[in-house]
Amino acid sequence: MVTIGDVAREAGVSRSTASYAFSGKRAISAQVRQRVLDAAGRLGYTANAGARALATSQTMVIGLLARFLEDEFAPAMLQYMLGVSDNARELGYDILLVTEADGARALRRITDSRMVDGVVLLNVAHDDVRLPVLRAAPQPGALVGLPGDCTGLDVFDLDFESTGRLMVDHMHGLGHRELLLVSQPEHVATRGGAYVWRLRDAALERARALGIRLHAVFGESSQPDIGATLHALLDAHPSATGLLLNNEAAAAALPSVLNARGLDVPGDLSVVGRYSDEFARSFSLPYSFVESAPDRLGDLAVRQLVRRIGSTQAREEPYVVRLLTPEFADRGSTAAPGSRRPRGTGRS
Amino acid sequence: MVTIGDVAREAGVSRSTASYAFSGKRAISAQVRQRVLDAAGRLGYTANAGARALATSQTMVIGLLARFLEDEFAPAMLQYMLGVSDNARELGYDILLVTEADGARALRRITDSRMVDGVVLLNVAHDDVRLPVLRAAPQPGALVGLPGDCTGLDVFDLDFESTGRLMVDHMHGLGHRELLLVSQPEHVATRGGAYVWRLRDAALERARALGIRLHAVFGESSQPDIGATLHALLDAHPSATGLLLNNEAAAAALPSVLNARGLDVPGDLSVVGRYSDEFARSFSLPYSFVESAPDRLGDLAVRQLVRRIGSTQAREEPYVVRLLTPEFADRGSTAAPGSRRPRGTGRS
DNA sequence: AGTGGTTGTCGAACCGGTTCGACACCCGTC
DNA sequence: GACGGGTGTCGAACCGGTTCGACAACCACT
Structure with a gap:
């Protein structure tokens, strides 16, 4: 495994200089930066995610808690999952997918162990057992689905x-x-x-x-x-x-x-x-x-979550409860009652 | 954030002793072990996943690469995703879900950065661009779907x-x-x-x-x-x-x-x-x-993957290509031709 | 009493990054 | 020629775990 130390040695600089060359958080001369980048390319270097997470306290991963309950229609849930996943990736975050039956325990596990920077809860129940866990967690969270008590949470749902x-x-x-x-x-x-x-x-x-x-x-x-x-x-x-x-x-x-x-x-x-x-x-x-706009809800939830993850001051802002105004998609299946038209052939 | 150092101090032992008390990898006296466990409970300690990954080179996360291609039927794919996710969790692994369009790049990203211990590829194409990346990766991988060239890969699919x-x-x-x-x-x-x-x-x-x-x-x-x-x-x-x-x-x-x-x-x-x-x-x-047995295929793929992750010697074993024998589920929709029965009411 | 083998604990090093303070160097200035 | 302010680089410390070698304490034997 090639580390930043290997890159630094290859480029003839110190580890810290190599790090700054990548992050740009300090001024580095153009030649040195290029030497480091070249060395990295030659050696095929990629930063170790665990090490970076340890050093920065940021994992760039968002937890996605789906609930596939009995008596619920799974294909509909998929839309919400993709809405979150696609939008998260666009903002540079990966998705840790949790489908466990015991959502509260799973949530505690991934937040306590700092596997994720934040969490999106799908299919939120009125009195969802995951909410106390989320409120107690150090990471921010966003909900897709309106619970009974929204205090301390960002909530998005269809109205x-x-x-x-x-x-x-x-x-x-x-x-x-x-x-x-x-x-x-x-x-x-x-x-x-x-x-x-x-x-x-x-x-x-x-x-x-x-x-x-x-x-x-x-x-x-x-x-x-x-x-x-x-x-x-x-x-x-x-x-x-x-x-x-x-x-x-x-x-x-x-x-x-x-x-x-x-x-x-x-x-x-x-x-x-x-x-x-x-x-x-x-x-x-x-x-x-x-x-029902699952992609839209995923987008809103992820965007707000990433805002809060990104800045401590965003974390102080008041929580939002956003209920989307329903939009009617007309496919012509409604008319005045008793307006029976000649029956079609069933073939269009 | 409470670390293992805090637990050790609270229990009056060294960090290493606390670590051994948790892992059991060395003998620890019953009293000391209990003191450590109590302290951990009192303080609400959970090990930091990033730090552990760094130290052990194990993330306990499996990457799941789904491809939602145009002209493919998404609800069917969900079954395969759940088949992998549920079985992975049962073996102690979390799932990093990747739905990016550019699967090869995403695969390189998560393997190079060591975010995952192994990878399951869904919806594998005959000449899948992700396969060269997977073969070059240091982590093992398992496929659900039969490609043209299976060398160096564990493959599971319906026959x-x-x-x-x-x-x-x-x-x-x-x-x-x-x-x-x-x-x-x-x-x-x-x-x-x-x-x-x-x-x-x-x-x-x-x-x-x-x-x-x-x-x-x-x-x-x-x-x-x-x-x-x-x-x-x-x-x-x-x-x-x-x-x-x-x-x-x-x-x-x-x-x-x-x-x-x-x-x-x-x-x-x-x-x-x-x-x-x-x-x-x-x-x-x-x-x-x-x-089509998506749950079964997910089970087989994850189990084989975890085997290879777990032991270096399992990583040397010959690769398997397992094609499931199709099973016919009779719902009575076939009969001898021309055996028209009286038409039902459509209500039964 | 001395020897040898367990058993239990500790200190230090290490994993691979990031970040802070120090400092050398170069420039222009009084 | 001494001085001040950037600019660019380095060394060391740190993040929070795990693991190895050392060693003290204790037991049972001769």
Whole structure:
């Protein structure tokens, strides 16, 4: 293994001079700097990350804590992971991926041992057990997902309440008066998935205010159960004209359910989902949707985290809670109720 | 920050004694060991990972290089990532996740700087540019995916050739004489995705040997294009009675395509896919399939990698190329051709 | 009592970087 | 010709662990 000492010897300078030649933190004459750089190139030198971390107390690594919980839809989570990973790398940070079931213990492990300069938590629950650990950690952290108590934390999430209202308002504006809402499994909600009831409650309240009947149910996150649930829901409320989805698995299952029932969208039923554009492409979802913006959230979280890592004074700044305004991506799957168009061939 | 020196002082021993009390690499009296452990608990001591890495030349981190290429189906890749991550953690290793587009450069970065003890490469191409870098690296590496040249590497993959033959044999055994095969995009194959033509060529050859007509096409990996391709394929070969899928996106799109055409499986068409069980659940795929076993491959790759990391003598052992025998998961989507059963209600 | 072998502990060196203080040198200036 | 201020380089200390050699204390034997 070639060390900075080898480079220094090859260039005929001291170790400290070699170090300064690389970092530029002190003035070094052009010739000497070039001699050092040449020597480094000749020897194939790369600084040892562990040694540098020890000396500088900076690892240039960010911990990414993902939670793959039962009853949650893994493909959706991937988008958030990539959103964080790609943006971190752009800022010069590597990603330590943690997928352990016991997130709190894993978080303590990587922060206490100083493996990371900071941490991003995904899929944050209302009363997330990882939060006390994060608050006690010496490194800063950023959250993707809104917990009940945000004190001492930078938080980024989609505004699920506005999303619920937006969905209802949109349908109401088109003339719908009876809607269906499929949320994630109740189990996910009771476990602390606050986004479930944040959207749901807001939608129910707005529906009440507008005098709309809104039938809200929880749906499975696995196939084929969710398909059966969708069928049952449509059976139970034949007069409903609009369907709202806050459940990626339900969205993925919907095309074949509608196909089986011979229902036309938006002629027989207007549909609005909530997922990411990338997700829609993978799952062939032709519905209008509210963009969940995982790449955007990853970008915001990493950027803020790196700000705090970088300067001690940034670490003193007030914490931010940023809820993204939902954006409606129109794919033409909503229309005035009862505006059935001639059925297509199914082939476009 | 509390160091081992603080613990030693608190326990009234030297730093080296404290170190030995933790590692157990020398005999330490029971009382002293307990004093050290108590002191560590009282002070909340955790060893600094960078310092330990520097001293031991071991980081206890494995690099995971994923490639999210254009025209490839991201949700399928996630299964492989989790397969590696979960198994690595079980063996005491953390995961450094690398998703950079320039995999060769990233690989050089993390190996040269000694951030990782070893590396797992996912989605390996036939002539993968990362392989020369890996061979030159001082750390061992393991591959998930079979390249053209395996010398000096431990390689794990599904046996795609056997898979292709198995699919054809299975259909032939049921009496099918005209089949369709949908592979990944041709672009993926020409770029070096060897698994594409390994399965395809083997299937074509076996079909020829058995006197079966096999129409093999490449299909898009994005929606909704792949759906249109499936429709066109079924239009072009109305007499084909069996469909083979080596394309996750095609599998995901198939239910609604068949639904739109009013085709019954296996009455009108027998179907066999190639994906993972987990994937089938997420995407609601009711078809028989050959298990791609991402968890198993991750397990094998990590286990072999850790073996080589652990002992210098294991590093001398001959390299292994392990191709998993394909396993057929029967979901009842194949039958003798023309054995149309009464159509279901689509609800079951 | 002297010898030899364990057992338990310590001090010092080392891993490979970074950083601070010291200082030699060169320039222009009074 | 002494003086002051940059500029460029070096030596030493430090980051926080691990590990090796030395050695004291203790035991059992002859």
